[in-house]
Amino acid sequence: MLELKKDFPVLTSNPNLVYLDSAASALRPQAVVDAMNDYYARYGVNVNRGIYDLSDYATIMYEKTREKVAEFLQAEIEEIIFTSGTTDGLNTLSRILEQKINPGDNIVVTRMEHHANLIPWQQLAKRKQAELRFIEITSNYELDLESTKKVIDERTKIVSVTAASNVLGTITPINEFTVLAHSVGALVIVDAAQLIPHGPINVKDIDCDFLVFSGHKLYGPTGVGVLYGKKKLLEELEPVAFGGDMISRVSYESASWAELPHKFEPGTPPIAEVIGLGTALDYLRQIGWNNIQAHEQELVNYVLEKLPEVATIIGPANQVTRTATFSFIIPNTHPHDIGDILNRDQIAVRVGHHCAMPLIQHLGLVGTTRAAFGIYNSTDDVDALIEGIKKVKKILLNEYL
Amino acid sequence: MTEVDPMYQEIILDLYRHPHNQGILEEPDFDQEDANTSCGDIIRLTIKFENGAVAHVAHHGYGCAISQAAVSLLTDHIKEKTKEELTHITVDDMISMLGIPVSHTRIKCATLGLKILQKIT
Known part of the structure; x- marks a missing residue:
């Protein structure tokens, strides 16, 4: 898999940041x-x-x-x-x-x-x-x-x-x-x-x-x-x-x-x-689009394997017809509370309606939490998200005690 | 032993799961709704006055643990208060009612109910 964190100054200045908000804005390389x-x-x-x-x-x-x-x-x-x-x-x-x-x-x-x-x-x-x-x-x-x-x-x-x-x-x-x-x-x-x-x-x-x-x-x-x-x-x-x-x-x-x-x-x-x-x-282009797509595919596969164990994905479960942007919900927990607790461990996600209010209503939801992966993310970042979600469930639902 | 979370204390989670004063009053004297557009929380607040003071109050909508707990506490707090007294409730009052550290990102959640109440004239 690609290892590009070193190229991105926001990630080198914030070494513990788990940045999962690339669908809002991707970070920029130093170049x-x-x-x-x-x-x-x-x-x-x-x-x-x-x-x-x-x-x-x-x-x-x-x-x-x-x-x-x-x-x-x-x-x-x-x-x-x-x-x-x-x-x-x-x-x-x-x-x-x-x-x-x-x-x-x-x-x-x-x-x-x-x-x-x-x-x-x-x-x-x-x-x-x-x-x-x-x-x-x-x-x-x-x-x-x-x-x-x-x-x-x-x-x-x-x-x-x-x-x-x-x-x-x-x-x-x-x-x-x-x-x-x-x-x-x-x-x-x-x-x-x-x-x-x-x-x-x-x-x-x-x-x-x-x-x-x-x-x-x-x-x-x-x-x-x-x-x-x-x-x-x-x-x-x-x-x-x-x-x-x-x-x-x-x-x-x-x-x-x-x-x-x-x-x-x-x-x-x-x-x-x-x-x-x-x-x-x-x-x-220097990284190579084939390498970028292969990297993303591995991340998508890993998320599709791990995330359903702790949350419900709102989106296709099929890796071919999806990007590395994952909305998910946890029953009886509000996305803002999820995002706030994840933030304590420097896991940056987006919560709410994601500028698609009619879609969220159409799906009968109040909002989702969204983890969106980019070229600099690794499977370690997926693991951090999963651990973070377990912590959310411990605090809000008394699970995993 | 479980650690007590500074923000999600039992009282907050309990109010989230079992809110106080939930509902919509019929023929209210005050009926306003507002939303946090960033996270989609919506609250509708209805109040009935008798002899110039709050006789009945109810809130309805959905939101995160912080916004729901805050509006429960706020609606408890304003019972029997005069209209004049309602206009003096501040953001600081709301935060001290919650009794938890409210971070910058959660101020809007904590004060959504208060923001609606402040539409009172």
């Missing part, structure tokens, strides 16, 4: 911190504007990340737009696609969406008197393909689905949705926030129209994300955010837009963060 410091310390000037050497260098470094992301997604360079994160990307899409929605149309999402891929569509549907529809979940916490066939019809304009659930760990069959959605002329948007740390996604293969993710789930900085869109669509769509850098000509009366991708990147971008994201991609 990413260094790259961002280097920008601020040596050439921290604006991009795309200056004619002087430093600005040119900053622009080159910034644009290098766009090339790396394009390669990572098998996309064209102009198809990569930098955002502030997944939430920003989905909100932008809900605005730029508004022109395509008419009263009586419908938008399809799933029951397992994060608030970021639910509320923008819910509000768009309200604005345009459209209907919001849901793909259902099976008893094994996977998406119900039969229900997909029922909800997608000729009035469906947008199908926006998560590639992997931030609560359940379920990996969804994106290809099935793109085929069905495209057969009725609908656009497919993929929220890849939770799947992206598990490897490159080939947007040509899955044939989605748009895909969004955040840098900080990918061992990169906060404040930066990516919106991929098919070039033809991005060319025809109107921007919804205006300002510097996104224009070609401006008068007091009117304006015309810059070429892709700048048309959708108004204002000064998060330059240090974009550069940091490029470094994170370099780091992950």
